[in-house]
Amino acid sequence: MEWKLIKSRPICPQLCEQLSTHIALGEFAAGEQLPSVRALAVEAGVNPGTVQKAFEQLSRDGIIYAVVGSGWYVGDNLEAAEAAVERSRADKTRQYFSDMENLGMTEAETKQYTERWNTDGGTAQM
Incomplete structure (x- = not known):
């Protein structure tokens, strides 16, 4: 493992x-x-x-x-087990959006950044 x-x-x-x-x-x-x-x-x-x-x-x-x-x-x-995994995912997602908001990004900018991150292999630049 x-x-x-x-x-x-x-x-x-x-x-x-x-x-x-x-x-x-x-x-x-x-x-x-x-x-x-x-x-x-x-x-x-x-x-x-x-x-x-x-x-x-x-x-x-x-x-x-x-x-x-x-x-x-x-x-x-x-x-x-599935519920525990879902809670963990939800907590991490909330934390991610909170962190991005603390960096001055709007929700729309955060979503755009995430989409770019997913399509370019993790090298997204704004």
């Missing part, structure tokens, strides 16, 4: 977002065991305590569950 973690942002929410996305996209099936806390921590290059917190949050959200002595498993509530 590839991890795209931004060190300047809190890691635990990023792990939750990315795990939810992997689950929502079907990369982990319902009932499938997730990598161990230690294995995932090594793979992602983070503290095992951070992975444990992320797993606990995903469990509270109904996305995964723990089996004592066995590990963490993907729950059968795919809708919970």
Whole structure:
């Protein structure tokens, strides 16, 4: 699994977002065991305590569950994972438009900039 973690942002929410996305996209099936806390921590290059917190949050959200002595498993509530991904996307979109507004861009300019970014491979200039 590839991890795209931004060190300047809190890691635990990023792990939750990315795990939810992997689950929502079907990369982990319902009932499938997730990598161990230690294995995932090594793979992602983070503290095992951070992975444990992320797993606990995903469990509270109904996305995964723990089996004592066995590990963490993907729950059968795919809708919970999809809803978490949608919330994350909406939050990031709101933040993006807010950031662009703080830079003095109107909503129309932001949309135009985004369209140009998408068509020119990420080198949009205004």
